[in-house]
Amino acid sequence: MQTTIDQLKKGEEAYIVDFNVDELPLKLLEMGCLPGNKVKLIQVAPLGDPMYLNINDSHLAIRVETAKEIIVEISR
Numbered sequence: 327m328q329t330t331i332d333q334l335k336k337g338e339e340a341y342i343v344d345f346n347v348d349e350l351p352l353k354l355l356e357m358g359c360l361p362g363n364k365v366k367l368i369q370v371a372p373l374g375d376p377m378y379l380n381i382n383d384s385h386l387a388i389r390v391e392t393a394k395e396i397i398v399e400i401s402r
Contacts, residue, residue, distance in 0.1 A: 328343060331398055332366070338366070339364060345395055358384050359386075365379055376389050384400070
């Protein structure tokens with residue numbers, strides 16, 4: 327099932343399928359936010375923004391508006 331990172335639940339894992347390259351900061355691409363890489367939602371801040379992720383063993387926090395631009399396939 328395809329969705330975006332902002333729709334993942336805590337602890338859920340998915341694989342990056344696609345993203346809007348114009349909206350994604352270059353820093354995320356450099357840190358491994360690329361199609362085929364595994365992403366896991368670790369935590370969401372108390373007010374819902376930012377989201378704390380593990381992408382290919384790199385830990386990063388991204389804003390919800392950025393997470394909405396990254397399409398993932400949820401792993402079952």
